[in-house]
Amino acid sequence: MKYKVDTHSHTIASTHAYSTLQEYITVAKQKGIALFATTDHGPDMTDAPHAWHFINLRIVPRVVDGVAILRGMEANIKDEFGEIDCNDRMKEELDIILAGFHEQVFSPKDRETNTRAMVNAMKNGIVHIITHPGNPKFPIDIEAVAEAACKYNVALEINNSSFLHSRVGSDVNCRAVAQAVKDAGGFVSIGSDSHIAYTLGNFEKSLEILKDIDFPDERVLNHSPATLLNFLESRGMVPIPEFEYLK
Numbered sequence: 657m658k659y660k661v662d663t664h665s666h667t668i669a670s671t672h673a674y675s676t677l678q679e680y681i682t683v684a685k686q687k688g689i690a691l692f693a694t695t696d697h698g699p700d701m702t703d704a705p706h707a708w709h710f711i712n713l714r715i716v717p718r719v720v721d722g723v724a725i726l727r728g729m730e731a732n733i734k735d736e737f738g739e740i741d742c743n744d745r746m747k748e749e750l751d752i753i754l755a756g757f758h759e760q761v762f763s764p765k766d767r768e769t770n771t772r773a774m775v776n777a778m779k780n781g782i783v784h785i786i787t788h789p790g791n792p793k794f795p796i797d798i799e800a801v802a803e804a805a806c807k808y809n810v811a812l813e814i815n816n817s818s819f820l821h822s823r824v825g826s827d828v829n830c831r832a833v834a835q836a837v838k839d840a841g842g843f844v845s846i847g848s849d850s851h852i853a854y855t856l857g858n859f860e861k862s863l864e865i866l867k868d869i870d871f872p873d874e875r876v877l878n879h880s881p882a883t884l885l886n887f888l889e890s891r892g893m894v895p896i897p898e899f900e901y902l903k
């Protein structure tokens with residue numbers, strides 16, 4: 657398996673997801689996934705875990721059975737100022753912060769407003785990855801978002817689940833997002849957005865798009881554990897000694 661890193665997964669802590677962290681670790685081991693991020697929904701989302709879920713992630717071991725685990729959140733972009741539902745206390749405990757639009761928290765607006773909200777979320781300096789920016793329900797100025805992502809060193813996600821279960825019509829937008837990121841010289845990520853452990857590390861559709869447009873491997877965060885860890889460190893993460901073997 658070429659890509660051994662998954663940056664996007666949900667456990668039963670979000671009740672519309674169906675696997676425990678241990679089940680994810682088991683599947684990761686079976687599939688040869690070296691590193692994955694557990695990224696349950698930020699507390700403002702319907703059926704998301706309480707803030708304590710994120711604060712207490714520090715009790716999760718860094719490495720279990722040879723699988724390394726990043727402590728994360730998929731936060732919600734709340735308004736056009738780019739506010740997200742991850743406060744300083746939660747942020748302190750997290751290694752990786754994803755953020756995206758979810759209708760329950762931010763109802764779709766016009767293209768300009770959506771774009772402003774997304775760009776401000778990146779500008780605020782907390783977010784590492786914008787999830788499913790290709791969602792057709794939230795039209796954005798793709799070029800402007802890709803340029804801002806490059807400027808603020810934020811990755812845009814080509815979300816594999818968008819092609820399978822949800823966010824119908826993402827295909828054309830995701831191709832445009834990948835192309836715009838390539839042109840701007842930024843990073844993409846290819847999260848599985850798993851809501852059940854079996855799909856961890858499934859990126860076929862996302863990889864198809866990247867291959868079609870000849871996207872450079874080294875600009876894909878999931879290319880290797882070192883690529884992701886170096887990116888997070890470039891964004892201020894203190895190096896994690898237990899992960900040194902991954903570099």
Ligand SMILES: [Zn+2]
Pocket residue numbers: 730756758787788
């Ligand atoms: Zn999402």
Ligand SMILES: [Zn+2]
Pocket residue numbers: 664666730787849
């Ligand atoms: Zn998600």
